[in-house]
Amino acid sequence: MKRVLFCRSGGGLPGLDIHAGIWQALAARGIHATAIHGTSAGAIISAFDAAEWDATATAALLKSLSSRDVVDYRFAWRTRSGFLANICSGAAMRQTLGKHLPATFEACAKPVAAWATQANTSRRINVFRPTIARSPAEACAMSASIPAIFPPIRGSDGLQYVDGGMRFNLPLPADWPSYDEVWLLIATGIPSPTDPAGTTLGNILRVFRHLMADQILDVLDQTHGAPTCRVIWPQLKTPGMLDFDHTLIDQARAETLKIIDHLETHP
Numbered sequence: 001m002k003r004v005l006f007c008r009s010g011g012g013l014p015g016l017d018i019h020a021g022i023w024q025a026l027a028a029r030g031i032h033a034t035a036i037h038g039t040s041a042g043a044i045i046s047a048f049d050a051a052e053w054d055a056t057a058t059a060a061l062l063k064s065l066s067s068r069d070v071v072d073y074r075f076a077w078r079t080r081s082g083f084l085a086n087i088c089s090g091a092a093m094r095q096t097l098g099k100h101l102p103a104t105f106e107a108c109a110k111p112v113a114a115w116a117t118q119a120n121t122s123r124r125i126n127v128f129r130p131t132i133a134r135s136p137a138e139a140c141a142m143s144a145s146i147p148a149i150f151p152p153i154r155g156s157d158g159l160q161y162v163d164g165g166m167r168f169n170l171p172l173p174a175d176w177p178s179y180d181e182v183w184l185l186i187a188t189g190i191p192s193p194t195d196p197a198g199t200t201l202g203n204i205l206r207v208f209r210h211l212m213a214d215q216i217l218d219v220l221d222q223t224h225g226a227p228t229c230r231v232i233w234p235q236l237k238t239p240g241m242l243d244f245d246h247t248l249i250d251q252a253r254a255e256t257l258k259i260i261d262h263l264e265t266h267p
Helices: 012-028 041-050 055-063 091-100 136-144 200-223 247-265
Strands: 004-008 035-039 112-118 124-126 160-163 181-185 229-232
Touching (some): 004 041, 012 055, 012 247, 041 055, 200 229, 229 247
Parallel strands (some): 004 035, 004 181, 181 229
Antiparallel strands (some): 112 124
């Protein structure tokens, strides 16, 4: 059996839409993972993949959600931002994930890793395991908890975890050369301009996007020329990291199909 690895990047709420479109295109071409690594948005889509949701059903679920189903701003956060550690409570994200993902890790049919950052050590950790997270939903929430936006999540090991994009935004495992195919699936959209934003939150997210992009470029340098690696990076214009744009699903699907066709004709 061919061993196929999917590595899904972070990308905020637009990243969820882009990953759903990428997944639909891969499925349409008969490309399916046997193992999956993901960070943040990529971890969430990977958990649905591992739980044997299909790409079309996952895309339909995303289209039924609004940004408020994930992002729950605290009351009057703009005027209180100087006194708040996190501008969202994180409860909406955990509730939405818990509603749709399996209750146990054993219910996932494929090996999956969800990467988060251990807050007190800055280590990158696979939290998709019961020794750290209490459920797949909690593991994904850990991986997606952007600092200053969402609070850190305390694991069953007593340690706190935040977004994996800080340390491992495109999670390529050390054993990647052992796979027959490695698909690097990037959902960060077009790299953002370097001009400063007009708000504190905007500048925080701008810095975070640059950190994410830098890690992606490092992985692309590491795998450059490897005959088993395929890169899917739809160059799409995205909204802010905390806003859905469900039109990106169909855009990402169309762009990914073009990329796959190009890879097949220019191996």
